[in-house]
Amino acid sequence: MTRRVAVTGIGIVAPGGIGARAFWDLLSSGRTATRGITLFDPVGLRSRIAAECDFDPAAYGLDAEQVERADRYIQFALVAGDEAVRDSGLDLAAENSWRVGVSLGSAVGGTTRLEHDYVLVSHGGQRWDVDHERADTQLHRAFSPSTLASAMAERFGAQGPVQTVSTGCTSGLDAVGYAFHTVEEGRADICIAGASDSPISPITMACFDAIKATSPNNDDPAHASRPFDNNRDGFVMGEGGAVLVLEELEHARARGAHVYCELSGYATYGNAYHMTGLTSEGLEMARAIEVALDHSRLDPTAIDYVNAHGSGTRQNDRHETAAVKRALGQHAYDTPMSSIKSMVGHSLGAIGAIEVVACVLALAEQAVPPTANYEIPDPECDLDYVPRVARERRLNSVLSVGSGFGGFQSAVILTRSRE
Amino acid sequence: MSPITVEELAGLMKQAAGVSVAPQDLQQQYDSGFDALGIDSLGLLGIVGELENRHGTSMPPDAERCKTPRQFLDLVNSTLMAGA
């Protein structure tokens, strides 16, 4: 008998507000959290805007040692993890720790810290033969990508399968998907799943500058992230972390837990096309949606809302629109599809998990978040993108999709009631 | 300022995109698509970036959207001449 997987807790650190309540307030109001970069001096960059988190780790329960040891992206994850576990009502100390896993995603991991320390040991980029005597002895924690999942597992005493997933901008969806498989297939009963990234750094901003993927609309940051709008000019960098507690459904029911919804389907495919490019047909994303539907045992017409990747690049918006139409058929035209990146930016590996949390909240609130800044339709993108204003709607099953550098195309389906 | 030659473009194609085409062959494929030559969008961005750094000047946004070597050299050289 197939095990079913429930979402019993959520936690989030996102631009515009920390915690699920503040996050939903932002999304449902259609406000944007994009602004000029304050985390470093972006002078000389083409794109000098981002969606930043106003985040004081001490205010959210991290002690001085944890703040010292953990990079910003790990701090996001730990704070979101605390909220999610608290929300789930689980007493993890009473659980069999070998049956508790962790699956967290990050696209760029410790690179912000690596860059910071690189500048010191290279004398400002002057030396290839870097000076190890200036190096911090904790630098290996930024170098190793598994520090993220490891830190989370240590915080909650998890001793089951502990994984960090790094599939570029689908890392968050895939980390949730791997966790789903882990619980569904019986390798754990509980999995702390999610993703985190803090990529607002000179090197990451510069590398997206180099390929002109980010918006240069520095004069109007609040309106710079414009998914599906004909005047879009690239994505706006974001940061943040989101965590979900996934739990085997019977395990959740046995303890009388509040079940937000079930994670019912997941699939991922490669486009085998280009590391950064997307086709205008969207075949591979459509395939991921179809297989995730199949996994959920749902018809395309059961999808009530699509949480789009919606990064705000022309090629993405067309690719994704084509993929959703291909997978959902005529039903795509009757299904609202919005991009919360219009409000919280694109936090690379984190955003997939942030979007899954947005879907959980949409199901709980029976409302669809809007696409902020959407004003002028692109003739090639002709779906209902929920312009600027959130919408009440009866939602039972929702789909979240993502595309990542490397060609990754992923889809996750959440269902409120399968009875 | 002297214009970018076919030789320089061939050198840039190799350096920035890993595509080796002899200058005389490139001359003959002047109107072939960059994609047919094996230059993708990132490769062309790399070529444009390298030219901008070498000449200390910005290229127009259309440079990275040029489809053929002829289009590209025409645009880049008119930009360089205008700035010279």
Add this chain to the structure above:
Amino acid sequence: MSAAHERRAAITGIGVVAPNGTSTDTFWKATQEGLSALDRITREGCEHLPLKVAGEVRDFEPAAVIEERFLVQTDRFTHYAMAAADLALDDARLGKADSETAPYSIGVVTAAGSGGGEFGQRELQRLWGKGSRFVGPYQSIAWFYAASTGQISIRRGFKGPCSVVAADEAGGLDALAHAARAVKRGTDAIVAGSTEAPLAPYSMVCQLGYEELSTVAEPDRAYRPFTDAACGFVPAEGGAMVVVEADDAARARGAEVRGFVAGHAATFTGASRWAESREGLAQAVRAALDDAGCAPEEVDVVFADALGVPEADRAEALAIADVLGAHGRRVPVTAPKTGTGRGYCAAPVLDTAAAVLAMEHGLIPPTPNVHDTVHDLDLVTGRARPAELRTALVLSRGLMGSNSALVLRHAATDRA
């Protein structure tokens, strides 16, 4: 679903690019002869660092095997990955025709622990030394952990499930298990494994913080696990990719089954908590044997994690005894990685390649540079030992606290 669950995950191809051999044949020859490839580090910019010995891949010319347009946009770790994937696919006789007719039937899974560090350092130097305009367009796709999976998928036209486990050492086995599970869920084949390139100057500086790192400067003394001279581990680059394929799909196309990925489990016991890793490793082994439907006595050889830190070595020896009981003192244990170094996620994938080859050849490769052991283990040292091998157990632990165990079965094992 039920039919898919019956599928077995076979290994049908092996591709190795390692310090002791840049083809599967040369790797196996050096491995079974117990030759050590550990040597003084020769990479530019590393001369002054206190880390002196590593396993460098020297006999490898990327331009001879990878198209230049792929080389300019990728780091060394991806060069190794593309080359190893080619070797594995050739070995499996899985070609373009297979992916063209059914592109979604083949996927790619890699584990990555060090990313494109050399490429990244070069671009950081451009950014901080010259300015942001000097950062090239490939930095966005070369440094990150997903580069190898993405490039293999694109270069070979594989549209199946594509994944990346960014991990400590144990992630190499997790990636193989991830591939086996994708096969059991219905994908015909996954090219899976790991290659690493952690020997750029800044990457090496980052690793200096690992207390477990050996800074002994003599290549034959730097990495000697299970001995009273254990002084830490030596890092390495390179790695291996294998083709994990549904046995029915392999048989349908007449491919040779080299072995089976029969069971896997992973646990976590905390970064550098080596005493605790005893229980973590034992739990992983128990669950992996259970997953494989394999009794402890059936294990014919153990490929040890062999960290080379006394406390960790003791924990591993005890974990083997905890799970295998009296059989644990008789079962041959080997650690060929003392001849190649620990290539982070790649290390247990190389061990998996060696284990499949060992089962094929009926020969347990020895543990180079190790001549005796202070633990209660039957450690294979000196020369290779002939043995009939039907089941191999591969162990791995990571510096960030993961433990992983993989059970491999010989191709000739009965379906029962």
